[in-house]
Amino acid sequence: MLLLVTLAIFVPLGTLGHGPWTGHKVIKVTPNTEQEVKHLQNLLFEERHLDVWRAPSSVNNSVDIRLSPFEYDDVTNYLLEKDMFVKIMIEDVQQIIDEQKAYRNIKVPKANQFEYSKYHQLDDIYDWMQNITNVYKDKASMFNITKSYEGRELVGIKISTQPQNADRPAFWIEGGIHPEEWISPATVVFMAGQMLDLYKLDMELTEMVDSFDWYILPVTNPDGYAYTFVDDSTRLWRKTRSKHGACRGVDANRNWDWDWCKSGASKDPCSNIYCGPNAFSEVEIKGVADYMSKIENLKGFINFHSYTQQWLSPWASTNTLPVDFKIQDEGSTVAVKALEQVYGTKFAHGEIANRASVASGLGVDWVYGKLGAKFAYDVQLRDDGKYGFLLPDDQIIPSGKETLEALKALAKYVRNN
Ligand SMILES: [Zn+2]
Incomplete structure (x- = not known):
């Protein structure tokens, strides 16, 4: 019983804010011109494997991208070079996942x-x-x-x-x-x-x-x-789970x-x-x-x-x-x-x-x-x-x-x- 109580107290505190998504942000970029839509498409269709939450479509429709701390500088520098404004949609992805992780145990x-x-x-x-x-x-x-x-x-x-x-x-x-x-x-x-x-x-x-x-x-x-x-680490999985060489899953849609x-x-x-x-x-x-x-x-x-x-x-x-x-x-x-x-x-x-x-x-x-x-x-x-x-x-x-x-x-x- 004591062990259970101890776990209940220490597990959430011990893991809070430290997980695979710590420091990951979701940015929002709204293209104002066709040229800016192109810049975003170029950014996302290179071999970067970025996690795109909302893909580029047209002028005035935002593009949302999750970025690791490592990707963040690279991507925001690219966008700033093109004079594009970057808004932060989610400051810390891990924090929101922490708030919802209780679902795994219910x-x-x-x-x-x-x-x-x-x-x-x-x-x-x-x-x-x-x-x-x-x-x-x-x-x-x-x-x-x-x-x-x-x-x-x-x-x-x-x-x-x-x-x-x-x-x-x-x-x-x-x-x-x-x-x-x-x-x-x-x-x-x-x-x-x-x-x-x-x-x-x-x-x-x-x-x-x-x-x-x-x-x-x-x-x-x-x-x-x-x-x-x-x-x-698996919370944001988007595909099926079939095996294809070194990677897994197909976009089922x-x-x-x-x-x-x-x-x-x-x-x-x-x-x-x-x-x-x-x-x-x-x-x-x-x-x-x-x-x-x-x-x-x-x-x-x-x-x-x-x-x-x-x-x-x-x-x-x-x-x-x-x-x-x-x-x-x-x-x-x-x-x-x-x-x-x-x-x-x-x-x-x-x-x-x-x-x-x-x-x-x-x-x-x-x-x-x-x-x-x-x-x-x-x-x-x-x-x-x-x-x-x-x-x-x-x-x-x-x-x-x-x-x-x-x-x-x-x-x-x-x-x-
Ligand atoms: Zn969908």
Whole structure:
């Protein structure tokens, strides 16, 4: 007992402020001219392997980069030489990770209780899925996609309140394809919980639930997500965990068979945007794609990410707008308006390539281009660039509530179009 008490006192004090991210900063640079956008692109596409949190897109859109103390001088000197202004977004990454590291130790008992206001490890999310589909077995069930590279289950929840009908439209929502974006699974889990807990209590939500067969995949990249809970050094992991020579992992949102690896992706296995040795090389992504292909009448798809607060539609791989852009972007407009009404949070919207940056091999392009699901979106959740991937847990419920309102409005729009 004494030993436990001693550990509880000394471990946090002993580790505070001294970790793999001590002295790492996230800087924010906002280009004011096309030339400055070019300078940033040159900086980031050299062989530097910098950890880019927000990639260069266009004038007035910030670029966020995490820098080690060693990288910091080099990069800021480069930017100062170009007369570009550097703002500090996060002074010390370790400090924020320290504030959130308690999540690695929380183990929720297997009772029918789940704290939606906390971040959860993969096993806890899976226990929750088991519990909630048991409680609501008349309308919810688990579906199994495949096993991950490291042998974990890749599972989701299907919510279906109406009798089986081949014409019935389906809607797929997923989170956690990029593991360091913890708010994504947390928001998806919250929304799925509300869809079951508030069914028949909230009429608008009930209408939404009744209108589609819902396929909800909270963690698309389970190996990567589990890895972000191992220790401080793994918290910001972005890829899968497959082995490629000396480096590990593929950017699972660059691995889809649509204009694969043409732009905004890298063939370097050590890059954070490595597209993989070939399209669908990642067993998880191949599994999801195969599973989705068998769903008849798939109408809606949302891949939840963070951050930057944007509701985005295809294409990602080209600036040329798709034929359905108007109707897709109108759906985004409807969604972000409903979202803003809850807490005043502002989301931008538009085509991915134009608003964010050109990138190929994305799920959203494949789902729209290959499966023909017209209402396919990539949604970048909170925040707009204060904490970035390290969003504090007190924003989970607000993110869940506002995003659910957006989803309700979008579902209605999709139903009518
Ligand atoms: Zn992402």
